[in-house]
Every structure is written in structure tokens, then in C-alpha cells.
Amino acid sequence: MKKITNVSIIGLGAIGGSYAERLCRNNNVNLTVVADRSRIEKYNTNKLTVNGKPCDLKFLQPDSDEAPADLVLIAVKYNNLSQAIDAIRKRVGPDTVIMSLMNGIDSEEIIGEAFGMEKLLFSSCVGIDALREGNNIRYTSFGKLYFGERENKLHSERVERVKVLLDESGISYHIPENMIKALWWKYMVNIGLNQVSAVLGAPYGVFNTVQETRELADAAMKEVIDVSIKAGINLEEESIEEVHRLVDTLSADGKTSMLQDIEAGRKTEVEMFSGVLRKMGREYGVPTPVNDTLFRMIRTLEQMK
Secondary structure: OOOOEEEEEEEOOOHHHHHHHHHHHHOOOOOEOOOHHOOOHHHHOOOOOOOEEEEEEEEOOOOOOOOOOEEEOOOOOHHHOOOOHHHHHHHHOOOOOOEEEOOOOOOOHHHHHHHHHHHEEEEEOOOOOOEEEEEEEOOOOOOEEEEEHHHHHOOOOHHHHHHHHHHHHHOOOOOOOOHHHHHHHHHHHHHHHHHHHHHHHOOHHHHHHHHHHHHHHHHHHHHHHHHHHHOOOOOOOOHHHHHHHHHOOOOOOOOOHHHHHHHHHHOOOOHHHHHHHHHHHHHHHOOEEEHHHHHHHHHHHHHHH
């Protein structure tokens, strides 16, 4: 089995930067970060730090003629995905595996349309509470990478190759039998925690201390369950309790990515969260009143900055 040695990543936000730092520690990996000239100059002037330690990263511009990567990780924001797809085209070869570290449930389909679904492994970052301020990233919980083929009763060679890389890099992982259901569960987490935190300005601790906050998140997540049943994914209501247990593992002062976006005056990923859910709700005839309201509130917050 050929080992993964050449890895490219695009996107150095809280998630991408945290994973880049872990991969940098692996002496068996040639890690490159795909970025345009202006971003490269910025990072060369002011290095990215993770938990106080600077990262010595190797950068490639999109038009670089370096050989394609064995693995490409995409960790950009939803509204930057189209640009990222164009930027990584020279990093993708016949045998390249692509994994999306993005939120939501449709980034793989979008990437697959560009490069072919046969190049994709599905993935989702669960339980990481990374916070980025300027070029500095901090986290107390790195969580796990959920990844795999659509179904993983038996592990494919691609999955085994990624497992070896993650083991060597100190990255915890879980390979669910039903990866699509796992993606929907993480999507439900983001629908509840990301959106409610953004509207209320609430760090993770508030979900444990204020009952009304938890009830609002639960109501938003229940709509995901309702849509999932019509879509044949069949999330169970008990899966909401898993979200509560997840929150218990995160720093009380930690903030969701959407709250960080609102505070920084950036465009959020609300179209990927409630925007997609509302569309599916209309298609399946499932009402989504809580997410309708959250969508309008977050879009308003975006335009008030």
C-alpha cells in the first residue's frame, strides 16, 4: 500500500490552520499550503501560530508546476469554495484523494462535480473548539476527524492510507459505518450551535448554563431530524443528546466559527446551514420555522456590520 507523503491544504482558518500544524509535525509528510501571492507574503511576514507555537509552512501558488498531491484537504469558507476549486486544480492528479474539512452536507457534491466523486472521501471535523484571532489559533480540544467512504463496513485502501497518515500525525479519527448519516449529524450540530451562538453572541458555556439557549438550539436541530427522515437519512431524536455531550467537552469560553465570523464582520456560512435546510424543507414539504427565523436574523447581522 502506497503511503500518503505529499499533502496540500487550502484554507488556514481555525480548522485548516490547526490541521496544518498537526501535519507539519509529521516528518514523513511534505505539506504545502495553496495560497495566492498576497496571502503568502502575509504569512511569510507574520507566521501562523497554533497554541502559541509558530508554524513553518511551505506555500504554493495555484499555478505552481509541482507534482500533484497524494491528498488535498479543503478547509475554506463556503463562499470561497468555487475559488478554492480553481486554485487546487494543479494539485489534483489521477491518484489524488480529496477531503473536505468544511461544514455542511453539500461541499463534497460541489467538489465532486469539479473533479469526480471517485476522488472524494467524506469527512467532518467533530469536537474541535479552535479560535482564530489574527494569525493566532488556539484550541483546548482538537476533537476527531470523522471520515470514510459512503459506507465503511469494510475499509477501502484509500481509507487505510489516510488512517496511516492520521496515526503518524497524532490526529484522532473515527470511521463510521454510515458516513452520510455522520455528516448529517454534524450538520445538525452546526444548525443548532453555530446559528444560535451567532444570533445570541453566546460561547459554548451558555448552552450548558441557560436552558432557553439549549431549547432554541434543540428546536433548530429537530427540524434537521424532520428533514432527514424525509430524505431517507433518518437521524434519531436521541442524537440531540449526543450534541449536549459534545458541548460538555468544549471550552466554555470557546466560540463557534459563525460567532467568530459575526464578531469579525465577515460573511457567514448561513446559506450552507439554514439556507440549505430551508430549501430541502420546501422540497420535502417539511416546515422549518425556527431555521427560517435564524436565517433572517443572521443575514441581518451580516448586513449591520
